[in-house]
Amino acid sequence: MPLLTRIRGPRDLDRLTLEELDQLAGEIRTFLVDAVSKTGGHLGPNLGVVELTIALHRVFESPKDKVLWDTGHQSYVHKLLTGRQDFSKLKMKGGLSGYPSQAESEHDVIENSHASTVLGWADGIAKANQLMRRDDSHVVAVIGDGALTGGMAWEALNNIADAKDRPLVIVVNDNERSYSPTIGGLANHLATLRTTDGYERFLTRTKDLLERTPVVGQALYDTLHGAKKGLKDFIAPQGMFEDLGLKYVGPIDGHDIEALESALARAKRFNGPVIVHCITEKGRGYQPALQDEADRFHAVGKIHPDTGLPIATSGADWTSVFGEEMVKLGEEREDVVAITAAMLQPVGLDKFAKRFPDRVYDVGIAEQHGAVSAAGLAHAGVHPVFAVYATFLNRAFDQVLMDVALHRCGVTFVLDRAGVTGTDGASHNGMWDMSILQVVPGLRLAAPRDADQVRAQLREAVAVEDAPTVVRFSKGAVGPAVPAVGRVGGMDVLREPGTDTPDVLLVSVGALAPMCLEIASLLDRQGISTTVVDPRWVKPVDEAMAPLAAKHRVVVTVEDNSRVGGVGSAIAQALRDAGVDMPLRDFGIPPRFLDHASRAEVMAEIGLTAPDVARQVTGLVAKLDGKYERSSADAVDSVEPARD
Numbered sequence: 288m289p290l291l292t293r294i295r296g297p298r299d300l301d302r303l304t305l306e307e308l309d310q311l312a313g314e315i316r317t318f319l320v321d322a323v324s325k326t327g328g329h330l331g332p333n334l335g336v337v338e339l340t341i342a343l344h345r346v347f348e349s350p351k352d353k354v355l356w357d358t359g360h361q362s363y364v365h366k367l368l369t370g371r372q373d374f375s376k377l378k379m380k381g382g383l384s385g386y387p388s389q390a391e392s393e394h395d396v397i398e399n400s401h402a403s404t405v406l407g408w409a410d411g412i413a414k415a416n417q418l419m420r421r422d423d424s425h426v427v428a429v430i431g432d433g434a435l436t437g438g439m440a441w442e443a444l445n446n447i448a449d450a451k452d453r454p455l456v457i458v459v460n461d462n463e464r465s466y467s468p469t470i471g472g473l474a475n476h477l478a479t480l481r482t483t484d485g486y487e488r489f490l491t492r493t494k495d496l497l498e499r500t501p502v503v504g505q506a507l508y509d510t511l512h513g514a515k516k517g518l519k520d521f522i523a524p525q526g527m528f529e530d531l532g533l534k535y536v537g538p539i540d541g542h543d544i545e546a547l548e549s550a551l552a553r554a555k556r557f558n559g560p561v562i563v564h565c566i567t568e569k570g571r572g573y574q575p576a577l578q579d580e581a582d583r584f585h586a587v588g589k590i591h592p593d594t595g596l597p598i599a600t601s602g603a604d605w606t607s608v609f610g611e612e613m614v615k616l617g618e619e620r621e622d623v624v625a626i627t628a629a630m631l632q633p634v635g636l637d638k639f640a641k642r643f644p645d646r647v648y649d650v651g652i653a654e655q656h657g658a659v660s661a662a663g664l665a666h667a668g669v670h671p672v673f674a675v676y677a678t679f680l681n682r683a684f685d686q687v688l689m690d691v692a693l694h695r696c697g698v699t700f701v702l703d704r705a706g707v708t709g710t711d712g713a714s715h716n717g718m719w720d721m722s723i724l725q726v727v728p729g730l731r732l733a734a735p736r737d738a739d740q741v742r743a744q745l746r747e748a749v750a751v752e753d754a755p756t757v758v759r760f761s762k763g764a765v766g767p768a769v770p771a772v773g774r775v776g777g778m779d780v781l782r783e784p785g786t787d788t789p790d791v792l793l794v795s796v797g798a799l800a801p802m803c804l805e806i807a808s809l810l811d812r813q814g815i816s817t818t819v820v821d822p823r824w825v826k827p828v829d830e831a832m833a834p835l836a837a838k839h840r841v842v843v844t845v846e847d848n849s850r851v852g853g854v855g856s857a858i859a860q861a862l863r864d865a866g867v868d869m870p871l872r873d874f875g876i877p878p879r880f881l882d883h884a885s886r887a888e889v890m891a892e893i894g895l896t897a898p899d900v901a902r903q904v905t906g907l908v909a910k911l912d913g914k915y916e917r918s919s920a921d922a923v924d925s926v927e928p929a930r931d
C-alpha cells in the first residue's frame with residue numbers, strides 16, 4: 288500500500304495527482320477487504336464510499352470543516368484518511384470503534400449508529416457557525432438514501448431549506464439500498480434522478496466534448512454541470528429538493544473523484560444549503576459483495592476474502608427461531624402481518640415475506656411510522672408483528688405509548704438484539720426496552736429464555752388483541768433448552784430449592800436463565816438454598832410473585848437490561864404494593880454507555896456473570912444470617928432487624 292501508508296491525515300491527499308488518487312482508491316479497497324474479512328464489519332457500505340470520502344477530505348478541511356456521517360457505519364475510509372489505519376481490532380475491546388468516535392479522533396463528531404440524525408446535527412452546527420460568525424468553517428453531512436427515508440431527516444430538511452443564507456452541504460450517498468433496495472416514494476424519486484438517461488447522456492457527451500475543447504471547455508463544463516434548475520428540469524426532473532428551496536447538484540458519479548471534487552467545490556462555495564446527489568455502488572470493487580443480492584455485504588462476520596464465504600457458521604439463532612415461527616403463524620392466521628424498518632432479513636422476516644409477500648410491510652428506516660402504521664393496521668382488524676432491534680424501538684416510544692397503547696391496539700413488537708450486543712458499541716445495546724416500556728399502561732412484555740419459549744410467547748402475544756405486546760430476545764445463537772420443573776402462577780420454576788425454607792428467590796429474566804441456574808449452583812455450594820423462577824411475562828409482574836417471594840429471605844433479580852427502571856425495579860414495587868417488605872437485589876446493566884467489546888467482555892466488565900452475582904448474593908445472605916429473620920409465608924409485617 289505505497290500510497291495509503293503515506294496518508295497520515297487529510298492534507299496528505301492534497302499532493303496526490305488524479306492518477307495517484309485512483310491508485311489510492313484501489314489500495315483502500317484492497318485494505319478494506321483484507322482487514323474486514325478478518326474482523327467482520329460493514330464491508331459493503333465502505334467499499335461504496337471510497338472515492339466520495341477521498342474527495343470530501345480533499346475539498347473540505349476537517350476538522351475545521353465538520354464532515355458528518357449518518358449512522359456512521361460507512362466511516363472506515365474516513366478513519367483510514369484521518370490517521371487510523373490499524374483495523375486489526377476493529378469493533379473489538381481496545382480497538383477501533385465500528386462508528387465515528389470522538390475519543391478516537393478530532394475528525395469525528397456523531398458517534399451513534401442510529402440513522403437519520405446527521406441533518407439535524409448539521410443544522411445545529413451550521414446555525415452555531417452562523418451565530419458565531421465562523422465563516423471559514425463549513426458543514427458537510429453525508430446521508431445515505433436509506434437514512435433519508437427516516438422522518439428526522441425531513442424534519443431537519445424542513446429547517447435547513449428555510450435558511451437560504453446559511454451554508455450547509457448535504458451529500459446524498461445514493462446506492463439504492465439500505466440493507467435491501469431502499470423503498471418508498473423518495474427512493475423512486477431518487478431513481479428518477481439517477482436513471483434519467485437524457486441528463487446522464489447529456490452530461491457524458493458534454494464532458495467528453497468539452498474536455499476536447501481548448502480553453503473554455505472545462506469552465507463551460509463546470510457551468511453546465513452546475514446547471515440551473517431550468518436546464519436540469521428540462522433534462523432531469525428533480526423538483527422535490529429544489530421545490531423545498533434546496534439547491535440541487537447532481538446526479539454525480541460517486542466513483543469519479545474529479546467529478547466529485549468539482550461538484551463538492553461548487554457546493555462549498557455556495558452560500559446556502561445545497562444537496563450534492565452522488566450515485567455510488569454498495570460493495571463496489573468486490574465481486575462477492577456485488578453478487579450478494581440480500582444486502583451487498585452490508586455487515587459481514589469473518590469471511591474468506593477471496594470468496595466472501597463466512598468462516599464461522601453459527602447454529603440456530605434467536606432470529607431464525609422467530610422467523611420460522613412467524614411463517615407457521617402466517618399459515619394459521621391470515622390476519623397476521625409483518626412490519627420491518629428496512630431490515631427484513633436482519634430481523635428474520637425474509638421467509639415470511641417470501642411466503643406472504645402481500646402481508647409484509649417495509650416502512651424504510653422509519654420506526655416511528657412503523658409503530659403508528661401498526662396501530663392503524665390493528666384498528667382495522669389485522670394483527671401486525673413489528674420486528675425491530677430493541678435499541679431502535681427507543682425512537683418510537685411515544686408512538687407505542689400514545690398511538691398503540693392509548694388506543695388499546697393489538698400490536699406485537701418483536702425486539703431482536705435485546706440486551707448487551709457489545710461489538711456495535713453503546714448505541715446498539717438493547718438495554719433500555721424493559722425500562723422505558725414499563726411505563727406504558729396495558730403493555731405486556733415477554734422475555735423468552737430459549738427457543739421453545741420464543742415460539743410459545745410469540746403465540747401468546749399475537750393472541751392479545753386489545754393491548755401492545757412485546758417479545759424480546761438476544762442477538763446471536765440461541766442457548767440450550769431450559770425446561771421448567773414446576774409452575775407458580777404464570778411463572779416457570781426452573782429450579783426447586785430442595786427445602787421448605789429456602790433462602791433466595793432468584794428471578795431469571797429471559798436469556799439469562801442458564802446463568803441464573805449456574806448462580807444457584809454456586810450458592811448451593813455455600814449452603815444457600817435457591818429457587819430459580821422465570822416470570823416469562825415480566826410486565827405486568829405476575830400476581831404469584833409476592834406470595835412466592837414471601838417464602839424466601841431475599842429476592843434477587845437478574846436481567847439483561849438497564850437496572851434503572853427494569854424488571855428488578857418493577858418487582859420491588861410489586862412486593863412493596865403487596866406489603867411484602869424484604870431484601871431485594873437487582874442485577875442488570877448499569878445506567879451508562881458501554882464501550883464496544885464482545886458481549887462476554889462487556890458482561891464481565893459490568894459484573895453480570897454467575898460468579899460475580901453469586902459472590903454478592905453470598906455476602907448478602909451472610910449479612911442476613913447475622914441480622915435478619917425469615918419473613919413467614921403468611922405474615923406480611925416487615926422483617927424485624929435482628930438484635931445485636
Ligand SMILES: Cc1ncc(C[n+]2csc(CCOP(=O)(O)OP(=O)(O)O)c2C)c(N)n1
Pocket residue numbers: 332358360361400401402430431432433434435460462464465466569585628629630652654679682
Ligand atoms: C434508527 C435506525 N434504524 C435502523 C438501523 C439499522 N441500519 C443501519 S445501517 C442501515 C441502512 C442504511 O442505509 P443507507 O443510509 O442507505 O446507508 P448505506 O448502508 O446504504 O451506505 C440500517 C437500516 C439504524 N442504524 N438506525
Ligand SMILES: CC(=O)[C@@H](O)[C@H](O)COP(=O)(O)O
Pocket residue numbers: 358360400586633704708711762
Ligand atoms: C449500523 C448497522 O447496520 C447496525 O444495524 C448493525 O450492523 C447491526 O448489526 P447486527 O445486525 O450484526 O446486530
Ligand SMILES: [Mg+2]
Pocket residue numbers: 431432433434460461462463464465
Ligand atoms: Mg444506501
